[in-house]
Amino acid sequence: MEQKEKDYLVIEDIHKSFYGVEVLKGVSFSAAAGEVHGLLGGNGAGKSTLMNILGGIYSKDSGRIFIDGKEANITDSKAAERAGIAFIHQELKLFGLRSVAENIMISNLPTKGPFHFVDDKKKNEIAKQYLDEVGLQVSPTTRLDELSIAEQQQVEIAKALSLNAKVLIFDEPTSSLTSRETNILFGIIRQLKKNGACIIYISHKSDEIFEICDKVSVLRNGENVGTRDTANTTNDELVSLIIGRKLDQYFPELPPAPGPEAETVLEVKGLVNKKLNGVSFALRKGEILGLFGLMGAGRSETARAIFGLDHLFSGEIYMEGSQVKISSPRKAMKTGISFLTENRREEGLVLNADIRKNLTFPILSRVSVPGIGCIRAKTEMSLVKEAFKRFLIKATGPEQRAATLSGGNQQKVVLSKWFMTDSKVLILDEPTRGVDIGAKAEIYQLITEMVEKGLSVILISCEESEMMGMCHRILVMRDGEIIGEFQRDETTQEELVGLCIGGKAV
Amino acid sequence: MGKDTAKLARGPLSLKKELTFQSVMLNYGLYIAMLATFATFAIINDKFLSLNNVVNVFEQAAYYLVCAVGITFVLVSGNNDMSVGSQIAFSSVIATIFLAQGGSIPLSMGMMLVFALVIGLCNGLFVVIIGLPPFIGTIATGYVVRGIAANMTKQETQYGLPAAYTQFAWNKTLGLSNLTWIAIAITLLGLYILHFTSFGRKVFACGGNAKAAEVMGINVKRVKIACYMISALSAAIAAMMLMSRLGAARSGTAETLHTECVAAAVIGGTSLKGGQGSVLGTLLGVFFIAMIRNGLNSQGVNAYWQLVFTGGITLLGAILDSYKSRANAAV
Numbered sequence: 001m002e003q004k005e006k007d008y009l010v011i012e013d014i015h016k017s018f019y020g021v022e023v024l025k026g027v028s029f030s031a032a033a034g035e036v037h038g039l040l041g042g043n044g045a046g047k048s049t050l051m052n053i054l055g056g057i058y059s060k061d062s063g064r065i066f067i068d069g070k071e072a073n074i075t076d077s078k079a080a081e082r083a084g085i086a087f088i089h090q091e092l093k094l095f096g097l098r099s100v101a102e103n104i105m106i107s108n109l110p111t112k113g114p115f116h117f118v119d120d121k122k123k124n125e126i127a128k129q130y131l132d133e134v135g136l137q138v139s140p141t142t143r144l145d146e147l148s149i150a151e152q153q154q155v156e157i158a159k160a161l162s163l164n165a166k167v168l169i170f171d172e173p174t175s176s177l178t179s180r181e182t183n184i185l186f187g188i189i190r191q192l193k194k195n196g197a198c199i200i201y202i203s204h205k206s207d208e209i210f211e212i213c214d215k216v217s218v219l220r221n222g223e224n225v226g227t228r229d230t231a232n233t234t235n236d237e238l239v240s241l242i243i244g245r246k247l248d249q250y251f252p253e254l255p256p257a258p259g260p261e262a263e264t265v266l267e268v269k270g271l272v273n274k275k276l277n278g279v280s281f282a283l284r285k286g287e288i289l290g291l292f293g294l295m296g297a298g299r300s301e302t303a304r305a306i307f308g309l310d311h312l313f314s315g316e317i318y319m320e321g322s323q324v325k326i327s328s329p330r331k332a333m334k335t336g337i338s339f340l341t342e343n344r345r346e347e348g349l350v351l352n353a354d355i356r357k358n359l360t361f362p363i364l365s366r367v368s369v370p371g372i373g374c375i376r377a378k379t380e381m382s383l384v385k386e387a388f389k390r391f392l393i394k395a396t397g398p399e400q401r402a403a404t405l406s407g408g409n410q411q412k413v414v415l416s417k418w419f420m421t422d423s424k425v426l427i428l429d430e431p432t433r434g435v436d437i438g439a440k441a442e443i444y445q446l447i448t449e450m451v452e453k454g455l456s457v458i459l460i461s462c463e464e465s466e467m468m469g470m471c472h473r474i475l476v477m478r479d480g481e482i483i484g485e486f487q488r489d490e491t492t493q494e495e496l497v498g499l500c501i502g503g504k505a506v
Numbered sequence: 507m508g509k510d511t512a513k514l515a516r517g518p519l520s521l522k523k524e525l526t527f528q529s530v531m532l533n534y535g536l537y538i539a540m541l542a543t544f545a546t547f548a549i550i551n552d553k554f555l556s557l558n559n560v561v562n563v564f565e566q567a568a569y570y571l572v573c574a575v576g577i578t579f580v581l582v583s584g585n586n587d588m589s590v591g592s593q594i595a596f597s598s599v600i601a602t603i604f605l606a607q608g609g610s611i612p613l614s615m616g617m618m619l620v621f622a623l624v625i626g627l628c629n630g631l632f633v634v635i636i637g638l639p640p641f642i643g644t645i646a647t648g649y650v651v652r653g654i655a656a657n658m659t660k661q662e663t664q665y666g667l668p669a670a671y672t673q674f675a676w677n678k679t680l681g682l683s684n685l686t687w688i689a690i691a692i693t694l695l696g697l698y699i700l701h702f703t704s705f706g707r708k709v710f711a712c713g714g715n716a717k718a719a720e721v722m723g724i725n726v727k728r729v730k731i732a733c734y735m736i737s738a739l740s741a742a743i744a745a746m747m748l749m750s751r752l753g754a755a756r757s758g759t760a761e762t763l764h765t766e767c768v769a770a771a772v773i774g775g776t777s778l779k780g781g782q783g784s785v786l787g788t789l790l791g792v793f794f795i796a797m798i799r800n801g802l803n804s805q806g807v808n809a810y811w812q813l814v815f816t817g818g819i820t821l822l823g824a825i826l827d828s829y830k831s832r833a834n835a836a837v
Contacts, residue, residue, distance in 0.1 A: 350714035
């Protein structure tokens, strides 16, 4: 308790729900001034949500935040700024066309005279001071977009300092930096620490956590499952904290894995684009193939490329042995591929439309009279009613608006929509994200049933338990490449996670 | 699971309970306003709600209804078309000159429809393919075509339409004027296409969530361009109706038509954000605005005040739309 009182930043029992799904379930942790506190956790563990609450982007449902012993009421980003909290974003939020000085001083530009003209001289002087503090050797008058990403990040740090920030949150700051630039950044962070700043460092990479952090907290499913001194912990311990206990009781029994003699449905060879460095694999009939990796590792990007949503520089796609050219989702659907995207609200549903319409958007040609396109209401309704029954959609009826459904039912609608297309290959990107546990189990059951009927599935997920519970075979991706292939019983969750975060495999 | 579902199921209901007055005003506010206005006019002027007057109003609004039905497609697809008034000016001026020199009527109509397809395609290219904001892209095409019409006519009114053309508007079939019948036919056609065909479904999908529509295999660009072409075609038909009714054409005609069409659509529940709306709503909106104008007219309110009034109604409709979508997002 005494320790707690000394801590500069104290977060107590924060709860937050989105659309009825609880993302933070009472997170607490604290960090002292002059400390670098790491924050680890899988995708969807709640790190970003928590930090957005600190930054005033989201408002918390309940819980308290103390800064320097005083309760801080952070209602918006201005309030966060006043409380001395600054956020160094993963994607920088600066004005590319303005000067470095202006970017640093934007919130409190010095003015002169009765008409409050901007005092350019003073502005540049003050900005220079902060630039020196972060060791960036550029003129304050340089246009921001002439700087490299790393330098822009330093500008953002300088901006935070100019706002007198005492709590600095770094959200995966090294994701677009070279190793040399990373070292410079770490130098700056150490300097900030020496000056008494309280630094929160979010990362996926365990080696960075060990290098720069004094303490590390691990979030899982919206809870803080453990805080450790980095000096007294190991990579293995962190991995097991990230994973937690196994939850395989939710998984149905899978149909037997198709052997090597089974027919290949989909094969891709050497897929290359901005995010992919040569991805090749084959999917067998009736198989569930897992694609595992962290966000940005190339899992979703592989799916988007196969489905014709992202452009391919090179690579070949074969469907049942013959090569196909897929330039748009329409072509992909014609060749028998369907794709459930990871963000159902943005890319899966037309939220304002009712369930009936959402279910039949991809199969309009089947429910309408060919040629004139008149919808055959009876045919449509019987298909929709069947989907309600078969895929366990719980709603007031086919006319309920998709926006008003729970996350789980929304996902079942999207899933049913793709099941109804009678595709040969279904790519599922995070099919259970933001879905409560009951619906999760139902979704797993539905997938298994469809696979028994001959559907082949590519399952993308960042939940290692889902990989182990639902896939016949697992491919691990990192930096746009496949770096490992396992049969389901050949690996452990620890090994998968270890491979992803780049530490040594257990 | 059970607990979560229960919580969610309660969500929207309890919201309704708390905000009874608010939600009623959001959903039915305009209809209440409409009824109140009608009642007021009916009290002041006993002929206001007479069958004769209503039929008359409908006939005057016929061309405007046709145009508004077309614009509804563009609005539901998530765009806007500011050029319809200018399109009417352009094609009516050219067709009138052509007809005054003895050109054939069917050929002039074919010409107008072809022009419409080209202008609609241009709007589509600018907005959908090049990605200009609809306000800029379609205003620009509007200026271009109206400018051409003004140059061709030196802004003088063009007369000389054949008698058969001008007579058409005044002939009646089964008690209603021909223009009214055309407007009814176009409205029914629009209703059928937007609400009962797969194309209509795609329009809703594209306007409601273009990204999702693309993932579902819908050719979003093609659908959105087609909506611009539908709007242009209906503007061309509206132009023919206007020519027939006025017996003349002028490059300065229909300058505020776009605003009125959008106002009518919005009043009828079409969202400016796309993905929501109905042809019947637009019909109602057109009727509402036309009736009120008629009421104001009969009270001797001048045209400028009527403009102020149209602006006010548009604003009211747009504000309600924006509140509604915010309330929807909050669920």
